[in-house]
Amino acid sequence: DGGITQSPKYLFRKEGQNVTLSCEQNLNHDAMYWYRQDPGQGLRLIYYSQIVNDFQKGDIAEGYSVSREKKESFPLTVTSAQKNPTAFYLCASSQESNQPQHFGDGTRLSIL
């Protein structure tokens, strides 16, 4: 079945450590997105990519980095510069026009 796979489901980070969250889709979608979800705040856009080898900052990009080397993959790195990384991270993809976004099941990141 087509869909979006995020891994791992749970991730723990030590102080000063970078961690990478995986997002893979087999929907043949051009656009991919990373959101951060905090309790009571809805979803905020971190980065998005419309095509391979191109991506743009969203509303809260500081302390994060991404790459888009393949159409299917859009990994997110949470760097040590992100001082408050504890959150639920959601990856999504879509085609252009009025097609809706499809979401993965998320990765919950916590600080050790």
Add this chain to the structure above:
Amino acid sequence: GNSVTQMEGPVTLSEEAFLTINCTYTATGYPSLFWYVQYPGEGLQLLLKATKADDKGSNKGFEATYRKETTSFHLEKGSVQVSDSAVYFCALKTDSWGKLQFGSGTQVVVTP
């Protein structure tokens, strides 16, 4: 800029009660509007959408009508079930590449 405002939760209802979740928006141009649902520990699932004024989106007994004159997209269901307990997000999209602006979410709790 674009924004989405949802009624605060939690909304607690008895089974078979009528559910309304208010959503209003501010946007330039003519946005597409969406309702997503999130069950505990999972990602978001598209519930319904409307792409132009007066469109009615419907799915699984839920309905919402795109009201341009009141800039609203209220979600309704005539008879809720315990399985409808979840967090509901209203969202809008104004550009063709799918950047979504989310409301803060409304938690719905349905008791037997």
